[in-house]
Amino acid sequence: MDKKQIGEKVDQAASTGRMKLGELGSFIRDQRKAARLSLRKLSDQAGISNPYLSQIERGLRKPSAEILQSIAKALQISAETLYIRAGILDERRDSDTISAILQDPYLSEAHKRSLVEIYNNYLQLSAEAPKAATVKDVTG
Amino acid sequence: MDKKQIGEKVDQAASTGRMKLGELGSFIRDQRKAARLSLRKLSDQAGISNPYLSQIERGLRKPSAEILQSIAKALQISAETLYIRAGILDERRDSDTISAILQDPYLSEAHKRSLVEIYNNYLQLSAEAPKAATVKDVTG
DNA sequence: ATCTTTGTATAACAGTTGCAAGCACTAGAG
DNA sequence: CTCTAGTGCTTGCAACTGTTATACAAAGAT
Missing domain, CATH: 1.10.40 (Ribonucleotide Reductase Protein R1; domain 1)
Known part of the structure; x- marks a missing residue:
């Protein structure tokens, strides 16, 4: 594997990570909108700052499991759902x-x-x- | 609820948190010893620094889910086991x-x-x- | 005895996480 | 029209996470 290929591998890994955060953020925003909550309302209910929630939704920050737990609770969805999307937890199998x-x-x-x-x-x-x-x- | 009771509540919550980290750390140390691994060996296998692993085992730091995942993998136990002890995941998964x-x-x-x-x-x-x-x- | 391994202490550091203060914009009320 | 409330985002910062390097004492191996 020469330098060019290593470079490509690294770039791919970096953009994959960003994609995951973006997916998580989009999912949270979708859930929030489905619940008819403003960003400030949800952040209040989750007990986190609204700028931070905004950053999470836009995939700019990677929240800890605790923050995910708070958001999930405020959204009335299971924390596991968010963990799975964040890559913390594996998805359950079919069987x-x-x-x-x-x-x-x-x-x-x-x-x-x-x-x-x-x-x-x-x-x-x-x-x-x-x-x-x-x-x-x-x-x- | 007067000020004295609030104070006691806060103190209890704080010490509960610390107890949780200590439990997690003790558990990791126990598992490590059961696997006959030195701290340096486990840290190498988990891909984390040995001083940090030492601090985790002594309950001085609160590791991220990713670090827990790495440790679990190196110990050949499920990450969920550590998540539960860290308070990230509910024990209801037991059932x-x-x-x-x-x-x-x-x-x-x-x-x-x-x-x-x-x-x-x-x-x-x-x-x-x-x-x-x-x-x-x-x-x- | 010497040497190696072990766990820990410590400090400095870089990068990350989450926050508070504030800004810009929009919609609605008066 | 102005003012207010609500909305989402920007920015700077403190605290935290995790690393690296170095050092040390104690235990174990030779």
Whole structure:
């Protein structure tokens, strides 16, 4: 990888970061408008300064998780929604139930397998259900 | 609420915050030691400076979600674990499995109830599991 | 004994986060 | 028309986050 390619990689990473902040900001602004709130109203309710909220919406600043939490609460949406958009949290997979079972910290491997199997049996009894997912499908 | 009570409230909140950072730091140190890693080794693997990791472990600094993510990855634990301890994420994610079962669009109510019951039975067979969660607990 | 590793202290520093004060503009009321 | 209230943004700044470099004491290894 020569210098030109390294330069391109860096530029790409930088603009990707900015895009993420812009998306988050746009999303917050959209939610705010959907809630019929002015920027000042939302900032008051979230307990943050209105210039700062403005900067966040325009993607100029990267707010901490705490600020995101405050905004989410004021918007009456889940904080996780904002965390996901901010890149703090991963997006849940499609096969939530199996995924949740497999990641449960309190289940043994044997119990996990049993639950997955029971779950798949139940799916087969439901005409509207998708094709039964396997453990392999989930772990990829 | 008179001034004395307000003062006590503020003091309590402040010390609660400090306790939270100390808990997080202790947890990270415990995990590090369980993994038989030196502070310098973990900081290298996490890509953060060792004095900073030391300060985090001693509860002197409040790391960003990104730093927590790096530490979690180096410790091979989920970032969510650290987020919860840092107060970024609610512990209600602990009942992910039940929550996922209940929200699964392809399960009938009867099947949901059955799966939850089986899950709770498995929890009771595990000494380390938390107290069995009920459907009511999850839905709030 | 010496040398290495470990965790911590400290200071200086750069960059970032979030705020307060203030500005420019628009819409509506009188 | 003027004035007021509301709106979103600009700017400068303080505090914080995270780094680097250096140093030290204690523990562990040879």
